[in-house]
Amino acid sequence: MSSIRNDHEVARDLATEAGQRLLRLRARHGFAEPEVLRTLGDRTSHEFLFSALGRLRPSDAVLSEEGADDPARLGARRVWIIDPLDGTREFAEVGRTDWAVHVALWENGGLAAGAVALPAQGSTLSTVDPPWLPEERPADQRLRITTSRTRPPAFVERMANRLGAEVVPMGSAGAKICAVLLGIADIYVHAGGQYEWDSAAPVAVAKAAGLHASRIDGSELEYNESDPSLPDILVCRPELSGMLLASIREVADRDGAGPHSVN
Structure with a gap:
């Protein structure tokens, strides 16, 4: 990979290549030992991405789920934020395609580039060429809320009932947000830990x-913070955001909790 590629292309190409390596690992190892496969997947993808970024962007810092957190990133102008294997559980399950590779660049206070590879779905969505959103969703179409299959927030079912969704x-969180991007779902909401x-x-x-895209109280999603915890998120079509944020507040008020406590 040439170092002259722009950041959007670097994110896309690295996420895609890491995903291909994970597919080969999955095929070679099989699913008989899922814990071993998960460990190998995390390590294989992290080592590839960390090494490639060190070669292509040697002056940049890296924050990775699988790497040691270097406090020097807090003073860096550019930080790559990577999840080498998002949806590790699904990666080690036969037939699951809802796992991903995440590569993002934070620069001067905001996200500047990003890519999500969905290797088992044969695609990579990136800021090189973001997906096109239809201008309107069908008015008679039932809302679809995608949420965690293993840790769904308790308030989501109540919100879904309220909205008839x-x-x-x-x-994977990446697979869920991509589902909204691709029109498979309309809303992704999560609370309780990310x-x-x-x-x-x-x-x-x-x-x-x-x-x-925001926190579930409507505030900004902030990255490259000293504490990398970012426990809740809402992603949806922009015309739905006001209604959804109000619905989340109503559910929280009914339960006697603040919006960050609805998990």
């Missing part, structure tokens, strides 16, 4: 495509 459980690497790359692509 269908709940669509999925694995980190910057879980959302940085998909949020970069979502915002480039024109989606709304």
Whole structure:
């Protein structure tokens, strides 16, 4: 990979290549030992991405789920935020395609580039060429909310009932946000625990495509913070954001909790 490629292309190409390596690992190792496969997947992808970024962008810092957190990133102008294998559980399950590779660049206070590879789905969504969003969703179409298949926030079912929406459980956060980007779902909402690497790359692509992305109280998603915890998120079509944020507040008020306590 040439170092003259722009940051958007670097994010896309690295995420795609890491995903291809994970597919080969999956095929070679099989699924008989899922814990071993998960460990190998995390390590293989991290080592490739960390090494490639060190070669292509040697002056930049890296924050990775699988690497030691270097405090020097807090003073850096450019930080790559990567999740080498998002949806590790799904990666080690036969037939699951809802896992991803995330590569994002944070620069001077905001997300500047990003890519989400969905290797088992044969695609990579990136800020090189963000997905095109239809101008309007069909008015008679039931809302679809995608949320965690293993840790769904308790308030989502109540919110879905209030809105008459269908709940669509999925694995990787990247796969869920890409589902909104691709029109498979209308809303992704999560509360109860995530980190910057879980959302940085998909949020970069979502915002480039024109989606709304925020905390569930409507505040900004902040990256390259001293504490990388970023526990909740809402991603949706922009015309739905006001209604959804109000619905989340109503559910929280009914339960006697603040919006960050609705998990």
